[in-house]
Amino acid sequence: MFGKGLVKGLEITWKEFWSPKTVIQYPEAQNPIPERFHGRFVLDTDKCIVCGMCANACPNKVISLKKQKVGTKQFLTNYVMNIQYCMFCGLCVETCPKDALHFSKVINMNQYFYNNIPLVLVQREAPAEQVEQEKPAAKPTPQLKADALAPTAESEVAASKASDKEGE
Amino acid sequence: MFENLFVGIANGLRSLLGGLPLEINEAIVMLVKLVAILVFILVNALWLVYMERKVAAFVQARIGPNRVGPKGLLQTTADIGKLICKEIIIHKDTDKLVFMLAPMLVFVPTLMVFAVIPFGKNMAAIDMNIGLLYLLAIGSLSTLIFWMAGWASNNKYSLLGGMRSVAQMVSYELPMVLAILGVIMITGSLKMSDIIAAQEHTWFIFSQPIAFLIFFIASVSECNRAPFDLIEAESELVNGFNTEYSGMAFAMFYLAEYANMLVSCAMVTILFLGGWYAPFGLDFIPSWLWFFIKMYVMMFIIMQLRWTYPRIRVDQLMGFGWKVLVPLSLANIFVTGIGMYIYRAIGW
Numbered sequence: 001m002f003g004k005g006l007v008k009g010l011e012i013t014w015k016e017f018w019s020p021k022t023v024i025q026y027p028e029a030q031n032p033i034p035e036r037f038h039g040r041f042v043l044d045t046d047k048c049i050v051c052g053m054c055a056n057a058c059p060n061k062v063i064s065l066k067k068q069k070v071g072t073k074q075f076l077t078n079y080v081m082n083i084q085y086c087m088f089c090g091l092c093v094e095t096c097p098k099d100a101l102h103f104s105k106v107i108n109m110n111q112y113f114y115n116n117i118p119l120v121l122v123q124r125e126a127p128a129e130q131v132e133q134e135k136p137a138a139k140p141t142p143q144l145k146a147d148a149l150a151p152t153a154e155s156e157v158a159a160s161k162a163s164d165k166e167g168e
Numbered sequence: 169m170f171e172n173l174f175v176g177i178a179n180g181l182r183s184l185l186g187g188l189p190l191e192i193n194e195a196i197v198m199l200v201k202l203v204a205i206l207v208f209i210l211v212n213a214l215w216l217v218y219m220e221r222k223v224a225a226f227v228q229a230r231i232g233p234n235r236v237g238p239k240g241l242l243q244t245t246a247d248i249g250k251l252i253c254k255e256i257i258i259h260k261d262t263d264k265l266v267f268m269l270a271p272m273l274v275f276v277p278t279l280m281v282f283a284v285i286p287f288g289k290n291m292a293a294i295d296m297n298i299g300l301l302y303l304l305a306i307g308s309l310s311t312l313i314f315w316m317a318g319w320a321s322n323n324k325y326s327l328l329g330g331m332r333s334v335a336q337m338v339s340y341e342l343p344m345v346l347a348i349l350g351v352i353m354i355t356g357s358l359k360m361s362d363i364i365a366a367q368e369h370t371w372f373i374f375s376q377p378i379a380f381l382i383f384f385i386a387s388v389s390e391c392n393r394a395p396f397d398l399i400e401a402e403s404e405l406v407n408g409f410n411t412e413y414s415g416m417a418f419a420m421f422y423l424a425e426y427a428n429m430l431v432s433c434a435m436v437t438i439l440f441l442g443g444w445y446a447p448f449g450l451d452f453i454p455s456w457l458w459f460f461i462k463m464y465v466m467m468f469i470i471m472q473l474r475w476t477y478p479r480i481r482v483d484q485l486m487g488f489g490w491k492v493l494v495p496l497s498l499a500n501i502f503v504t505g506i507g508m509y510i511y512r513a514i515g516w
Contacts, residue, residue: 016229020229
């Protein structure tokens with residue numbers, strides 16, 4: 001019949017008018033983030049052996065790391081990702097032989113100043129070498145770990161906090 | 169108690185100014201009435217912009233403005249504040265006088281029309297005996313202002329928009345007036361209060377359904393609302409006649425669109441929905457509130473139309489106006505005349 005379609009259209013919009021709204025208001029509410037989401041990087045410094053494979057795997061040369069030899073071991077002093085060039089392909093995470101580099105579910109990485117964009121995952125001093133040398137050669141690892149761990153954790157937290165401040 | 173709220177205020181004002189000569193007394197009361205109407209129009213226009221955005225959002229499963237003020241109620245106020253702060257850009261090739269005159273005048277016909285609209289029992293600012301004729305005559309003046317804006321902009325799109333506005337308004341004015349004729353034949357009066365009084369028992373929407381449909385379609389078209397918004401037509405004409413306007417000049421056109429909608433809905437209410445008469449004997453709601461409710465139901469329907477239907481083509485618009493609406497309204501007059509003759513012959 002003539003005009004049937006018009007009424008049908010109005011019916012549809014009328015139904016839509018009362019239907020629940022699908023909008024999620026982002027800052028207050030958020031969609032659930034999937035398990036394998038490519039978010040902000042997290043580096044487990046205890047597991048990292050500073051092999052540099054992540055930096056090699058990166059197609060955009062995002063990752064730059066600095067290391068220092070402490071005794072017989074390599075010590076990670078600096079791990080910076082120029083995240084503005086990162087495309088979150090995940091090749092670095094995949095290549096990591098010790099499973100030290102991860103994605104987290106943090107999506108809010110915006111910064112107010114350009115200088116704050118690089119993601120500083122590690123920035124710390126290498127422990128003094130004497131400690132290493134005085135130790136007997138039998139069991140150097142646990143002591144070293146304990147020594148290295150305390151400053152590591154602190155500096156890591158501090159570094160990530162500094163870079164997070166603007167984004168919050 | 170609320171039934172005579174506004175009438176009571178007017179009478180109180182009159183008695184308060186009792187010491188003054190009668191002419192001055194009446195002039196002051198009339199001035200207060202007009203200021204009240206102006207405030208009414210502006211507040212409603214602000215609210216309608218908000219309502220439009222909310223309706224649009226709800227139809228599209230969104231939430232709509234909800235940040236500025238409680239529930240986003242101050243959104244339009246904030247928009248107007250922003251637009252007032254913005255520069256009104258006047259291009260060097262425009263006809264500057266006409267260009268600036270158009271947004272200044274755009275509210276004038278609307279405001280003049282509101283003088284005769286009865287908002288409730290005895291609540292018309294002026295209850296003229298040619299009220300309807302006055303309303304139609306003044307209401308169609310807005311075509312001129314859109315044409316002024318389109319012509320003075322010296323812009324192809326604006327000119328096209330202005331030409332379309334004239335063509336559309338002229339061709340839809342005709343079925344609109346012819347549709348009203350059926351109502352006028354039954355009431356035998358052009359006075360607003362007489363037309364409403366004739367609908368005390370039966371609204372004209374029931375005795376004149378075809379006229380109601382024609383009038384409603386034509387008045388949606390007169391307001392340049394979708395699906396007849398060829399004048400603005402964002403996607404083809406870059407907003408038509410108001411392409412070149414910015415700042416408050418643009419805001420005036422924007423608010424005037426909603427004020428015109430208000431007039432159209434008020435006219436539909438008066439002519440077909442029984443004005444301020446309460447249906448089903450629900451007298452406890454005051455008459456002016458009934459008028460308002462009916463007006464806003466029509467407003468909602470117009471908004472829903474906008475977010476349901478796509479825009480029609482120019483030739484379809486003209487074809488529909490001249491080939492469907494005009495013959496249909498003429499037939500309606502004919503049938504109404506025969507019906508009245510038969511009724512009289514039977515002796516009802």
